[in-house]
Amino acid sequence: MQVSEMKYGERAIQEGQLITFPNPRPGRQYTIEITLPEFTCKCPFSGYPDFATLYVSYIPHEKVVELKAIKLYINSYRDRYISHEEAVNQVLDDLVAACDPLYMKIKGDFAPRGNVHTVITVEHHRQTESLC
Template sequence: MSNATENDITKEVKYGERAIAEGELITFPNPRMGRRYKVDISLPEFTCKCPFSGYPDFATIKVTYYPDEKVVELKALKLYINSYRDRYISHEEVINQILDDFVAACDPLEANIVGDFSPRGNVHTVVEVSHVKTGN
């Protein structure tokens, strides 16, 4: 290691943090255009912060979609989801925002996002939002 002090190292932006900060939802062409198929994705390590208390919230995010012309790249989706870890945002808003961003990125035929939040203070919350492409 160089002459950097431990404190200098902790202030340094780590490669994972940089990847998360620079991340965006990336797509690629649907390899099976014309075939209707469903994609299920589970992201069990979601975190964000309560906008009122600042306490961390934990959830499993489930993405189900039927691709049209584009398919979401999974590592990009993981980095995008991880970008919420330090954001102060309500359960309802975060799931709606994820759907909005997902639809903007890959314009699926249908998409459904579920946020199954871990109980906190004896309250268990599940938020589900859906999108159906018009004209189909």
């Protein structure tokens, strides 16, 4: 069996970072909704693949996450052994760290496996500074 070199898509996923850009309307609260229907990871117990649709909804503060960067970031989970709960929480943590939104909600709707359907929902509310 011949070992092949890494494909350009695999390299892009491996090197991908969550890139942001300035919010074009920082004085206005608006919601960005992103659907990621091809999320995959591996069960940390069995090694079987898990498939999910991730729904990301957020109100940006000063930065917005670039969509191609999110795609590459999400694809980096495909070979990762991680539970549904940890995966959705980690995605939230990483996106919040990248763009510091006013609010963010992520719902991971995992495809049924073994007659079990799992939906994980996590939220982040930006801490506001006290005026006291």
